[in-house]
Amino acid sequence: MRPLGIASSKDKIVQKALLTILTPLFENVFLDSSYGFRPNRSCHSALKTIYYEWRGIKWFVECDFVSCFDKISHPIVLSIFNNYLDDYWTSNLLNRFLKKGYIHFGNLIDSCLELKMGTPQGSITSPLICNILLHELDCFMAKYINKYSNFAAKDRGASEEYNKSKRYMGTEWEPVWKKVRELTHKNVSGAKLRAALRTIRKLDAAARGVRYYQEDSEMKKVQYIRYADDFIIGLISDKKFALKTLSAVSLFSDSLGMQLNLEKSGVKHYEKGTLFLGFKIYGDYGFNVKWRKNKDGHSQRVGDVVLKFGIPLERLFERYADRGFFQKV
Incomplete structure (x- = not known):
């Protein structure tokens, strides 16, 4: 010391x-x-x-x-x-x-x-x-x-998924993906649900005229x-x-x-x-997304890429347990 x-x-x-x-x-x-x-x-x-x-x-x-x-x-x-x-x-x-x-x-x-x-x-x-x-x-x-x-972001090309999803807007596919969101069973695993939500959000973004950009290493x-x-x-x-x-x-x-x-x-x-x-x-990106119009009149996602700050509860509980306030199981 x-x-x-x-x-x-x-x-x-x-x-x-x-x-x-x-x-x-x-x-x-x-x-x-x-x-x-x-x-x-x-x-x-x-x-x-x-x-x-x-x-x-x-x-x-x-x-x-x-x-x-x-x-x-x-x-x-x-x-x-x-x-x-x-x-x-x-x-x-x-x-x-x-x-x-x-x-x-x-x-x-x-x-x-x-x-x-x-x-x-x-x-x-x-x-x-x-x-x-x-x-x-x-x-x-x-x-x-x-x-x-x-x-x-402006230098990246639009993703293939964005281009494909545009053709479904205004067709029978639009109410389908909305229904998937409503009927998701509670027993569906978290991984599958997150994957489905990601797909839905990308389709939703395309419907609103918001581009998703392809990942580039x-x-x-x-x-x-x-x-x-x-x-x-x-x-x-x-x-x-x-x-x-x-x-x-x-x-x-x-x-x-x-x-x-x-x-x-x-x-x-x-x-x-x-x-x-x-x-x-x-990061808890993609949840509690807000929308606003940009200068071109298109909808733009805001607030979904902001980092969040929380209390490190696990660390606090460990310290309290070490000091005898809690008993470790």
């Missing part, structure tokens, strides 16, 4: 002064994809960005560092710092704060007078140091997004957001590309001296969802 460092009053004043000077300098450097320990960029700001900008996500790439603050490499973070601010005395002062150890009064043998790695818990400068280091990850992901994101969209040392990636792609993205992030993290926790990192489908900042984020 990272030791809790309680600095002296003089040290706190110097650290706060250093933070006051460096914060506006690095605010001009940090990207919009990073949140946490930054002015007006709280966890709610990050969640709002996901809600309003992450549309139609199919895969989540979950990433979790192994003891991020404990593993921060002093030479690497100082090298990054010097790239943005070439000032010997400021760099030297930051280096002294990084190396500053602690005294364990309850067990003097456990004391560490000079840290070789990581930052002490409770240090005023630790959050900024973390953001300076992981800014390199933000830049890497920005380049990755520019390289692979080529998603544009070459079409990709990458979204990325980071809150301090916690970050996720959202993808419109196939699973193979999602795994490739996880591998790329893992390799780049190694170059920063960071290591991904393989047990807590992985790829999740949108229906299963992911956990981020205390919320379960998942």
